Amino acid sequence: MTAIPLLPTPKERDAQAARRSMLDLSREELTAFMAELGQPAFRARQIWDWIYKRYAVTFEEMTNLPRELRTRLADAAVISPLTVITETLSLDRDTQKVLFQLPDGETIETVLMLYDKRRTLCISSQVGCAMGCTFCATAQGGLARNLTAGEIVAQVLYFARYLNDPDQPPHTGIQRPARVTNIVLMGMGEPMHNYNSVWTALRRLTDPDAFGLGARHITLSTVGLVPMIDRMAHEGLQIGLAVSLHAPNDELRTQLVPVNKGYGVDDVLDAVDRYTNETGRRVTFEYALMRGINDSPELARELADKLAPRLCHVNLIPLNPIPDSPFQPASDADTAAFVQILREAGVSATVRLRRGIEINAGCGQLRQAEQTKSEE
Numbered sequence: 404m405t406a407i408p409l410l411p412t413p414k415e416r417d418a419q420a421a422r423r424s425m426l427d428l429s430r431e432e433l434t435a436f437m438a439e440l441g442q443p444a445f446r447a448r449q450i451w452d453w454i455y456k457r458y459a460v461t462f463e464e465m466t467n468l469p470r471e472l473r474t475r476l477a478d479a480a481v482i483s484p485l486t487v488i489t490e491t492l493s494l495d496r497d498t499q500k501v502l503f504q505l506p507d508g509e510t511i512e513t514v515l516m517l518y519d520k521r522r523t524l525c526i527s528s529q530v531g532c533a534m535g536c537t538f539c540a541t542a543q544g545g546l547a548r549n550l551t552a553g554e555i556v557a558q559v560l561y562f563a564r565y566l567n568d569p570d571q572p573p574h575t576g577i578q579r580p581a582r583v584t585n586i587v588l589m590g591m592g593e594p595m596h597n598y599n600s601v602w603t604a605l606r607r608l609t610d611p612d613a614f615g616l617g618a619r620h621i622t623l624s625t626v627g628l629v630p631m632i633d634r635m636a637h638e639g640l641q642i643g644l645a646v647s648l649h650a651p652n653d654e655l656r657t658q659l660v661p662v663n664k665g666y667g668v669d670d671v672l673d674a675v676d677r678y679t680n681e682t683g684r685r686v687t688f689e690y691a692l693m694r695g696i697n698d699s700p701e702l703a704r705e706l707a708d709k710l711a712p713r714l715c716h717v718n719l720i721p722l723n724p725i726p727d728s729p730f731q732p733a734s735d736a737d738t739a740a741f742v743q744i745l746r747e748a749g750v751s752a753t754v755r756l757r758r759g760i761e762i763n764a765g766c767g768q769l770r771q772a773e774q775t776k777s778e779e
């Protein structure tokens with residue numbers, strides 16, 4: 404683990420917070436900001452390209468801007484709101500996790516997973532989470548606040564720059580394909596609970612004039628907030644939908660995912676059906692397998708009965724154990740039996756590879772580990 408000692412002081416943080424946050428500006432707002440500084444519109448275009456196409460983090464590197472303007476901008480605005488606190492790399496060096504500090508001192512985490520051809524980024528949408536899932540590390544601290552659209556986009560730009568520049572630390576020696584190929588909103592937070600900022604960020608990330616990643620390469624994971632699933636179905640962007648089911652019936656699901664009291668299993672499945680009808684897209688159900696809780700053959704059959712008629716895929720995730728938690732991962736044998744039952748019933752299912760377990764790469768786990776350390 405590399406600790407970066409250069410965190411801003413509270414005073415520096417206040418000064419930073421007072422400056423204009425470039426990543427929170429739309430193209431139009433950036434143009435208006437440049438007009439305020441007495442600059443022509445083409446300067447906004449240049450800065451936009453530096454940020455979203457060349458991943459600039461300082462105005463100083465924007466060499467086609469006049470030096471005097473770069474200095475003025477550096478005084479008036481800030482590009483990335485993120486400061487790296489720790490970067491950790493898994494032993495097999497294919498999962499990298501970064502804990503960032505935000506201008507108000509809050510922290511979030513982002514995980515980069517290196518697969519054969521994909522570079523998948525798992526990003527956060529909130530500081531903490533209000534959903535209270537009983538097996539999840541992020542839920543334990545509750546919700547601190549929503550992320551702004553700029554804070555969501557900044558996580559992606561950080562790794563885009565990192566992958567693009569082999570000289571960036573940490574020097575892992577691994578070959579780095581040059582770009583972020585996939586994004587999943589499976590970090591901290593419930594993206595549907597911060598709907599507007601998340602969708603502003605998604606539009607920026609998919610806009611060919613901005614970051615320009617294909618919408619089909621992005622997946623939004625939700626605990627199942629039904630009205631927001633309906634809203635997403637009408638956004639007109641081909642972002643993938645994943646729903647955290649974890650149990651086939653209300654009695655069990657309510658124990659694991661408390662929001663199930665408001666939107667039960669059948670409500671969620673009905674919303675998914677409406678989404679599929681509207682978009683023609685296959686939805687993924689996530690199911691974290693917990694020993695003795697939701698991993699029995701009976702529950703597998705109950706789940707298979709519910710899902711078999713639907714256009715969907717089930718992602719079985721062996722639980723990432725979290726400290727002081729009664730929940731333990733299912734055994735390999737029970738996991739294999741569970742997936743087998745689903746497949747025999749005609750439900751497409753895979754067991755997701757566990758990534759970065761020793762670096763606490765599960766949802767909210769690095770942040771929790773850091774907080775525990777600082778409390779000691």
Ligand code: SAH
Nearest residue numbers: 539589592593624625626647689691722723
């Ligand atoms: N709020 C969103 C994103 C959460 S994180 C959602 O609920 O979908 C992405 C996935 O990780 C969710 O399916 C979540 O239930 C799951 N998850 C949370 N804690 C976990 C743990 N300890 N082990 C395995 N999966 C976990």
